[in-house]
Amino acid sequence: MKSWLRDFKDRLYPIWAFGRFIIRSRNKHGVHSPFVYDLLTQVLSDTSKYSDYVLLDQFRSTLRHDTSFIEITDFGAGSRIFKSNRRQVKQLVRHVGATPYRQKLLWRLANHFEPIKTLELGTHLGLGTAALQLGCLKGTVTSVEGCPALAKHTAHNMLTLGLEKARIIPNRFEDFLKGLEQEKFDLIYVDGNHTQEATLSYFNQLKNHCHQKSIMIFDDIHWSAEMSQAWALMQKDPSVTVSIDLFFWGLIFFRPGQVKEHFVLRV
Numbered sequence: 001m002k003s004w005l006r007d008f009k010d011r012l013y014p015i016w017a018f019g020r021f022i023i024r025s026r027n028k029h030g031v032h033s034p035f036v037y038d039l040l041t042q043v044l045s046d047t048s049k050y051s052d053y054v055l056l057d058q059f060r061s062t063l064r065h066d067t068s069f070i071e072i073t074d075f076g077a078g079s080r081i082f083k084s085n086r087r088q089v090k091q092l093v094r095h096v097g098a099t100p101y102r103q104k105l106l107w108r109l110a111n112h113f114e115p116i117k118t119l120e121l122g123t124h125l126g127l128g129t130a131a132l133q134l135g136c137l138k139g140t141v142t143s144v145e146g147c148p149a150l151a152k153h154t155a156h157n158m159l160t161l162g163l164e165k166a167r168i169i170p171n172r173f174e175d176f177l178k179g180l181e182q183e184k185f186d187l188i189y190v191d192g193n194h195t196q197e198a199t200l201s202y203f204n205q206l207k208n209h210c211h212q213k214s215i216m217i218f219d220d221i222h223w224s225a226e227m228s229q230a231w232a233l234m235q236k237d238p239s240v241t242v243s244i245d246l247f248f249w250g251l252i253f254f255r256p257g258q259v260k261e262h263f264v265l266r267v
């Protein structure tokens, strides 16, 4: 297929996938699992205004006014926005990283599940890292970023925010995962390198670092046809009991005693 046609199809894919999601998705009335119903009503759809949201908005605003430049080392599936590698922080924050909505959702998930050990693959400017750490101050967040300049910039920002327990590791995901020993994580957020092969490889390695109550969050599961395929394969994994498709994220649980069930939910 001609490359411009393939590119055009790739750009249209998320729109097509969203249409399919709207047809398949349900709201709380169609959910019979008590665990998923509680998660949906108490966390995912919680519209309360928590005071930490102000801190998250202030952090974003600081980044939006940050005129410094960062030399980006590109990883993974690449950017559909930027062509040059020298980028200004205030521009980066407009196009990449957790949206305010997703940041708040991360905060609520961390606040609800109270993870003592959180792992994030893909730090970028730390919007997700800050949300995960603020959501559960008693836990630690380890966030891995392959671009050294981004890792340095964000590590500094975490200290400025007083989030000393958020550790930014400048490393490739692949090398970091190879070096992991027996440790288990309570919450894992995978937000980088959105290719089918990489996503499945991270999932297959990381499920060995989960326990029965761990939660895994995969970002942009319908960014491309191959990401949707990766998501479909993860749901089918025998170790997964509950999987939830929120369109922009896929949530995975390994809870025993749950009937294996897949949910497509509108929040």
Ligand SMILES: C[S@@+](CC[C@H](N)C(=O)[O-])C[C@H]1O[C@@H](n2cnc3c(N)ncnc32)[C@H](O)[C@@H]1O
Pocket: 073, 074, 075, 076, 077, 096, 097, 098, 120, 121, 122, 123, 124, 125, 126, 127, 128, 129, 144, 145, 146, 147, 150, 171, 172, 173, 174, 191, 192, 193
């Ligand atoms: C979408 S951004 C992460 C956004 C961030 N989680 C947030 O909530 O704002 C993805 C990041 O992952 C990094 N990345 C992608 N593939 C990687 C890899 N294989 N190893 C290390 N870092 C990688 C990129 O450099 C980029 O900064």
